[in-house]
Amino acid sequence: MQSELIAELKYVVGENYVLSSDVDLAVYECDAETLDIARPDLVVLPASTEQVQACVQIANKYNVPFTPRGAGTGLSGGATTVAGGISLVLTRMSGIIEIDKENMVAHVQVGLPNLALSKACEKFGLYFAPDPSSQAASTIGGNLAENSGGPHTLKYGMTCHHVAGVKVVLPDGKITTFGGKAKDNLGLDLLGVFVGSEGTLGVVCEAYVKLSAKPNLVQTMFCYFPDLEQGGQAVSDIVSSGVIPSAMEMVDKLSLNAVEDAFHIGLSREAGAILIVELDGAESSIALQKEIVVACVSRHQGFGITWAKDEKERATIWKARKSAFGALGRIAPHGYVLDGVIPRSKLREAIKRIEAIGKEYNLLISNIYHAGDGNLHPCLLFHRDDLEETKRVIQAGREILDLCLELGGTLSGEHGIGIEKIAEMPDAFSPKDLEAMEWLHHCFNPKSLCNPGKILPSLKLCGESGVRPLLRHQLSC
Ligand SMILES: Cc1cc2nc3c(=O)[nH]c(=O)nc-3n(C[C@H](O)[C@H](O)[C@H](O)COP(=O)(O)OP(=O)(O)OC[C@H]3O[C@@H](n4cnc5c(N)ncnc54)[C@H](O)[C@@H]3O)c2cc1C
Incomplete structure (x- = not known):
């Protein structure tokens, strides 16, 4: 990394918040999806929206990719820096700016862990309804980017149903706000576009989230x-x-x-x-x-x-x-957690066929389901140092996702596409669908500096310039 770039970033966020030693970078080399590993060149931890803006402007000046990151609990490699560059970690931005109990809205910085928000609202009889099982660690920004669900999604919906507005730094460094504290139904629904965009359209810095009353x-x-x-x-x-x-x-x-x-x-x-x-x-x-x-x-x-x-x-x-x-960590050091969705009526068939896939590939597969909405989380247990076993895990994972599509379901219920399921996107979408998504992506992120190589298969894959070799590619390409 150029020394001028590092000096400018340190000037913005402070000496201690630009990390570049091997040990530090290793911590940020992947998220909780451990098949895809790519170390960033730098880790930068801004503390405010203005600091995020300055970092993004500097990244643009030096043409360096940057990838937003919350707590790194993502399960599709979304925060993994597949093209290197800067891992832009938002966890210092964990403040609650306002809890407006009358209007049942909280204005927060996005590095705030999900559960911390509900705890802070407890005294008002309120809580933040989306409750991913990772909620003690995962951040509001990560929840928003992945449009996360959780056990209570069945009745209360996904994160998108609980977000009123976001303040974002766009990939070119401009700050803008979509939606707001009060109901806002004017113009194009860019808030809807942003929620679930997996950090590919800009960096969310602040959010207005809707609070719910605790049930009697x-x-x-x-x-x-x-x-x-x-x-x-x-x-x-x-x-x-x-x-x-x-x-x-x-x-x-x-x-x-x-x-x-x-x-x-x-x-x-x-x-x-x-x-x-x-x-x-x-x-x-x-x-x-x-x-x-x-x-x-x-x-x-x-x-x-x-x-x-x-x-x-x-x-x-x-x-x-x-x-x-x-707890599955007691059985094997690595687990590949899938996130396929099937129509609920096909649950029985899916369970049988996943068991058969486990037998065929000689793999231990645990099954944990958001059963009410047909969201399956088969977890394929393995040891990453055993490359032959890891290859079987990748192949079996693909078969399970194909099965979900065959049964009339889809590739992801809540964990996103990230890098993990990018190769399967053409199986779920027509070329025209993908083209429309690419067009939208290009409008927001024309230089592809913001979280490159995610969601859309046209954005550089295995072996192409700029993308670091991932274990998945070494084993299956
Ligand atoms: C044990 C375990 C249980 C889980 N249970 C659930 C569950 O029940 N439901 C569920 O939906 N998920 C679950 N997950 C997955 C994961 O926790 C969620 O996807 C979570 O929302 C990720 O939040 P994070 O802060 O860790 O984000 P990260 O993993 O750091 O990032 C996730 C994605 O969001 C982007 N991003 C992060 N912050 C920002 C930002 N401020 N602006 C723009 N983009 C950003 C990143 O670029 C990346 O693409 C689980 C994970 C684990 C490990």
Whole structure:
């Protein structure tokens, strides 16, 4: 990296916030998708919107790519600097500028972790509804860029349904605001374009997010099934009956055993799957919904049905789900988490065929599902140093994504495309669709300096100039 560039960046953000040693850069070489690794040349940590603007202007002056990054919990390689350059890390920008409880809106800096916002709003009886399982670490900026979901997406929607406005630094360094604190339905919906654009259209610096009132009553149920398929059938029946739980999550035997090994919650190791169902709302309506849920579960051999008696028991139930991915680290050092979506009615078939793919490729696959909205998270366990096994993981992953498309679903429910699923984009979109997206991308990011090599397959792939060789490419190209 040119010394003038480094000096100018240090002048803007301070000496300590431009990192360039090998050890420091190694920390930022990937996100939580560890098949794609590419070290940045520099890591820069600005503290304000104005500092982000100055950094982007400097990157433009020297023609250096820059990739926005939050907490790096992304699961599609979105924050990985595949073309090198600057990893622009927003985590110092974690301030809450205002909580407007009357209008139920918070104005925040985007490096704020998701859960920190809900905790700060607790005293007003409010919370931020999108709740990715990574919410203790993942940032509002990352949630917004990925249009993240979570267990409660089934009833409350994705991040896009809870964002009122964003203040962004565009790829050329201009600052602009889309939407705002109050309802704003004028002109082209550029806020809608920005949310879910995975950091490819600019850097979000501040956000106006909508807060929700905490529900009066929450009832959380936990039960076991002999196998995933029966659990899947119960999930289908619950939704077909007209009950929309706030969350409906499934965890398979492999994951439940890993959780039990790690946390000794007291889970039955004999069961084939766990289902968690959460209902919220008025007491009178919940009573009827509970009856329907229990009837659906019992019809498909559900057993050990337990409703949490208090907040402590509820937290224990959620621990079985939210700590499941982490617990899998006891089985293998690396896990490739997929994010395919299928129509809920195909859950049973998908579960069977994913199991068959695991057998064919001789891989351990754990299954953790946002079952209510058909969002599958098969996690393929492996050791990255075993290149032959890693190759099988990539191939099996592709087959599972193809399966999702074949069953009428899609490539991603919430983790985004990033670098991970870029090769599959032509399977999901026609050339005309992709062309329209490229055109939009070009309008915002004509020099492709902002997060290059993501989402769109036309933007340099394996072996092309500027892109660092990724393990995936070495193994499969
Ligand atoms: C254990 C675990 C559980 C998870 N559970 C869920 C889940 O339930 N639901 C879900 O949706 N996801 C989940 N994820 C994925 C991940 O946590 C989300 O995608 C999250 O929103 C990423 O936030 P982050 O701050 O870590 O972003 P990063 O990983 O740092 O970045 C993600 C993307 O956003 C872009 N970006 C980040 N900040 C900005 C910004 N300020 N402006 C513009 N672009 C930006 C980056 O360039 C990148 O493309 C999980 C991940 C893990 C590891």
